[in-house]
Structures are given as C-alpha cells and as structure tokens.
Amino acid sequence: MHYRWLFLVGVLSFGVMPAMQAQEAACPTPALSRLSRHTVAAGETLDSIATKYNLISTTIMGLNPTARSGSVSPGQTLLIPPYNGIRVEVPTGTSIKDVAARYRVRADVLYEINGCQRSPKVVFVPGVNWSPNAGIQTAAPSTAPVLSGSPLTGSTASVALGFGWYLPAGGEKPVFHSGIDILANVGSAVRAIGDGTVAFAANQGNYGNLVVINHQQGYQTRYAQLAKINVKVGQVVKRGAVVGTVGQSGSPSTVQPHLHFEVRTNSKLGWVAEDPIAFMRK
Numbered sequence: 001m002h003y004r005w006l007f008l009v010g011v012l013s014f015g016v017m018p019a020m021q022a023q024e025a026a027c028p029t030p031a032l033s034r035l036s037r038h039t040v041a042a043g044e045t046l047d048s049i050a051t052k053y054n055l056i057s058t059t060i061m062g063l064n065p066t067a068r069s070g071s072v073s074p075g076q077t078l079l080i081p082p083y084n085g086i087r088v089e090v091p092t093g094t095s096i097k098d099v100a101a102r103y104r105v106r107a108d109v110l111y112e113i114n115g116c117q118r119s120p121k122v123v124f125v126p127g128v129n130w131s132p133n134a135g136i137q138t139a140a141p142s143t144a145p146v147l148s149g150s151p152l153t154g155s156t157a158s159v160a161l162g163f164g165w166y167l168p169a170g171g172e173k174p175v176f177h178s179g180i181d182i183l184a185n186v187g188s189a190v191r192a193i194g195d196g197t198v199a200f201a202a203n204q205g206n207y208g209n210l211v212v213i214n215h216q217q218g219y220q221t222r223y224a225q226l227a228k229i230n231v232k233v234g235q236v237v238k239r240g241a242v243v244g245t246v247g248q249s250g251s252p253s254t255v256q257p258h259l260h261f262e263v264r265t266n267s268k269l270g271w272v273a274e275d276p277i278a279f280m281r282k
C-alpha cells in the first residue's frame with residue numbers, strides 16, 4: 001500500500017486559458033456546469049472517491065450537504081466538480097471582483113472559469129477549502145506554514161526508514177517508501193502537524209489503523225500503523241492535537257515500533273507523496 005504511489009511533482013492547473021487569449025478564444029463552460037455525478041459503490045469512502053477524482057474530500061463535502069457528516073453510503077449520488085474549490089453565492093449588489101477579493105483569487109481566473117458571465121448569481125471559487133465549522137476557509141496568505149514540526153514529541157525520535165526508493169533486505173527490486181518511519185514506543189501520542197479536517201480514520205490494509213488529515217493549500221498528512229485512533233472523520237483538528245497512539249497495526253515496513261508518517265500534495269495526478277522531513281523542519 002505504501003509503495004504503489006508514484007513519486008511525481010504535479011502542478012495544479014485550473015485549465016484556464018491565459019487572459020490575453022480570451023478575446024479570440026471562446027470562454028470555457030462554467031465550472032458549475034461541468035459537475036459530474038458519482039454514485040457511491042459498496043466499499044467506497046469519501047476519501048477514496050476524492051482520490052479517484054483528484055480532489056480533497058472537503059471539496060465533495062462542501063458541494064454535497066448529504067456528505068457533510070464525512071461518511072457516504074452505497075447508492076448515494078454525489079456532485080463532483082472538475083477541481084477543488086467551493087460554491088459561493090454572489091449577493092445582489094456585489095460583483096465577481098468582490099468575490100475574487102474576498103477569497104484572494106485572481107479576478108480574471110474567476111471570471112473565466114465561471115464562463116465569463118457578467119453577473120452570475122453563483123460562482124465556483126477554485127482552490128478554497130470548504131470547512132465543516134466555518135463553512136469556508138480562505139487560502140489567506142499567511143507567514144505561518146500550513147505544516148510544521150514533528151508528529152511525535154521528543155527530539156530523540158529517529159527515522160528508521162526514510163522516504164523514497166530503497167532495496168529491502170534480501171529483496172531484488174527497489175520499492176518506494178511513501179513516508180518515513182519514526183521510531184517511538186507503542187502508546188506514544190501522535191500529533192497533527194497542521195490545522196485541518198480528518199478525512200479518514202479507520203483500519204486500511206498495510207497502513208493498519210490510519211488517520212488522514214486534509215489541510216489548507218492542498219496538503220494532506222497520513223499517520224499509520226497506529227494502536228489507537230482518537231479522532232473521527234469530519235472532525236476539525238488544530239496543530240498538536242493527539243490523533244492517535246503509536247502501534248504496530250497493518251504491515252509495517254520497519255520491525256521496531258514506529259509511526260509511518262506521510263505528507264502528500266494534491267495534484268492533477270492524485271495525492272503525490274512528498275518527503276515529510278522538509279515540512280517537519282519548518
């Protein structure tokens with residue numbers, strides 16, 4: 001499970017034509033007219049559906065009030081947007097420029113992805129995370145990094161297996177390790193390294209007991225091989241919140257008790273694994 005993700009650097013693109021060409025080219029179909037429908041199949045979760053469409057699960061929650069509990073059931077129909085963002089009503093007397101300013105997105109981009117409508121009643125704002133509590137969270141420019149610090153307290157924690165390709169002992173083919181294994185005693189508290197919303201909290205294959213948290217700016221963190229899970233899907237957590245405890249569930253790639261920890265970024269190609277060390281140093 002840890003190894004099947006490709007190590008790719010994706011660039012989030014909105015499929016928007018450059019503004020300079022807009023005069024000669026037809027405007028794209030408005031994003032809200034490009035919603036597709038997904039019927040939930042048995043065994044699917046909000047996170048697995050989001051991954052399938054290269055979205056973060058809060059995007060689907062925001063657009064589908066029936067999914068805001070964080071769980072979905074087979075047969076349920078969900079609206080799926082072409083990329084991450086939120087649906088926003090444009091109050092009478094305000095313009096698309098006001099919406100762009102409020103959510104700190106480029107006005108020309110907002111205009112184009114909403115089909116170049118002069119005074120739309122409802123628009124789709126790209127790149128803004130929907131949040132269960134506040135309704136929305138703007139991707140406000142901030143000096144504080146979205147992710148920082150270690151999921152384990154105590155500077156003695158050492159990394160038993162790093163991120164990236166490695167040759168397993170006795171193995172012939174290199175395998176990809178999509179996170180890092182940080183040694184810690186069973187029962188140690190595992191903490192979120194950024195504010196976010198719990199997107200998954202259950203047992204999943206090789207990961208064992210797994211907590212997945214979606215953060216602003218398209219970041220995701222995964223805490224695996226846990227003994228106990230302390231959070232629920234849809235729960236909003238602050239940086240430092242204890243999401244579970246270190247365990248040995250699933251099929252860990254390191255024998256000694258450890259936390260398998262991942263940082264992923266959302267791209268057109270799906271959730272791409274990054275080296276967590278770079279984020280933990282912030």
Ligand SMILES: [Zn+2]
Nearest residue numbers: 180181253260
């Ligand atoms: Zn691992």
